[in-house]
Amino acid sequence: xxxxxxxxxGTAEGSSVTVPPFLLDWAARPGPxxxxxxARVRVESGRLGSRAKLELDLTPAERAEVGQMLAPSWAASGxxxxxxxxxxxxxxxxxxxxxxxxxxxxxxxxLRSERAEARAARVxxxxxxxxxxASLSPTVMDPxxxxxxxxxxxxxxxxAEQITRVIRRLDAHASISPTEQPVRLGVLAAELxxxxxxxxxxxxxxxxxxxxxxxxxxxxxxxxxxxxxDAAAWREAWASxxxxxxxxxxxxxxxxxxxxxxxxxxxxxxxxxxxVWLTLRTLRHPFALADGTPEVFVCENPAVVExxxxxxxxxxxxxxxxxxxxxxxxxxxxxALAPSTRLRVRADGDAVGWSIVSRLLELPGAESWRMPAGLxxxxxxxxxxxLLDLGASPPTA
Numbered sequence: 001x002x003x004x005x006x007x008x009x010g011t012a013e014g015s016s017v018t019v020p021p022f023l024l025d026w027a028a029r030p031g032p033x034x035x036x037x038x039a040r041v042r043v044e045s046g047r048l049g050s051r052a053k054l055e056l057d058l059t060p061a062e063r064a065e066v067g068q069m070l071a072p073s074w075a076a077s078g079x080x081x082x083x084x085x086x087x088x089x090x091x092x093x094x095x096x097x098x099x100x101x102x103x104x105x106x107x108x109x110x111l112r113s114e115r116a117e118a119r120a121a122r123v124x125x126x127x128x129x130x131x132x133x134a135s136l137s138p139t140v141m142d143p144x145x146x147x148x149x150x151x152x153x154x155x156x157x158x159x160a161e162q163i164t165r166v167i168r169r170l171d172a173h174a175s176i177s178p179t180e181q182p183v184r185l186g187v188l189a190a191e192l193x194x195x196x197x198x199x200x201x202x203x204x205x206x207x208x209x210x211x212x213x214x215x216x217x218x219x220x221x222x223x224x225x226x227x228x229x230d231a232a233a234w235r236e237a238w239a240s241x242x243x244x245x246x247x248x249x250x251x252x253x254x255x256x257x258x259x260x261x262x263x264x265x266x267x268x269x270x271x272x273x274x275x276v277w278l279t280l281r282t283l284r285h286p287f288a289l290a291d292g293t294p295e296v297f298v299c300e301n302p303a304v305v306e307x308x309x310x311x312x313x314x315x316x317x318x319x320x321x322x323x324x325x326x327x328x329x330x331x332x333x334x335x336a337l338a339p340s341t342r343l344r345v346r347a348d349g350d351a352v353g354w355s356i357v358s359r360l361l362e363l364p365g366a367e368s369w370r371m372p373a374g375l376x377x378x379x380x381x382x383x384x385x386x387l388l389d390l391g392a393s394p395p396t397a
Contacts, residue, residue, distance in 0.1 A: 132164060185238060274315075275306060280328055289340045295342040301323075316391065349375040370385055
């Protein structure tokens with residue numbers, strides 16, 4: 001069977017030497033076949049020097065077969081096969097080891113050269129991909145971010161070309177129709193790649209594009225942060241380039257939140273005394289917080305909202321529940337509220353809860369709500385204290 005690949009230097013792709021039939025008969029026997037297979041591996045890898053030894057597990061019968069070509073005493077010696085002795089034995093019959101290997105198994109490959117060429121091709125492919133991505137950004141992007149965009153791609157140029165298709169499509173949309181409805185992620189993926197899930201968070205291409213978008217938008221004031229590991233960051237990153245993942249699965253729970261405006265969020269919040277779910281879709285339309293709302297409470301768990309509704313109904317202080325880690329709906333709402341009121345934020349006292357609080361305290365005017373340093377209690381454990389604050393909150397105008 002002919003094996004493709006670069007021939008070993010110094011050998012012809014097809015041997016012009018005629019190997020005697022008795023050598024071919026010898027080479028076809030089980031013992032010699034094992035020896036020649038091991039020799040081929042070492043020759044193609046460039047590791048069969050004159051001092052090389054072929055350590056093989058041969059039966060007595062196989063050793064006897066190999067010994068017909070070597071010294072008479074070799075079969076009983078237990079010694080490995082000496083590459084030098086094997087070459088000398090074949091040379092005595094006017095055949096080199098490479099001639100025999102080529103005749104029996106096809107052209108020998110130069111695996112070291114093949115590996116070197118493959119390495120060089122990978123380096124060239126990577127450099128070309130990085131150059132293509134760098135050309136997409138009007139400013140110099142962090143090389144580490146560009147590298148992250150190519151993680152997991154076997155053909156990095158192809159990955160860079162796919163990213164380019166997405167970014168140029170979005171740039172064209174933004175320049176031609178900056179006030180139009182945002183592009184939907186699934187529609188964009190289907191349009192460009194024939195697969196509505198090609199840009200999902202579970203897809204390598206989706207992660208690559210969103211990383212590039214974040215990297216291109218990064219500034220010294222807001223440095224790059226990988227958006228792939230957090231659902232809210234993922235949605236925010238797509239939103240920054242005019243793409244919506246979907247408008248209804250990101251939810252935020254509110255109670256007695258006095259929003260005003262013509263959008264659906266304000267109309268839904270007109271219902272008082274009962275918890276209301278707002279979707280990201282409802283928050284895309286203009287809304288504002290009613291004047292005379294000095295504070296809005298923020299918690300992590302829906303149990304707090306339900307308890308406040310049960311205890312106070314429409315008299316409860318305004319309350320927003322992130323329902324775990326803040327998603328894009330929660331961050332959109334709270335970011336809009338922060339400039340016009342005091343946000344009093346809290347969460348469970350575990351590691352996740354403290355990470356939520358730390359993130360929310362970055363909003364202007366936000367302060368912690370019954371979250372002293374070192375607190376480890378869950379919100380349900382301090383529910384009575386939280387209700388005292390919600391029941392005592394001054395009414396809104």
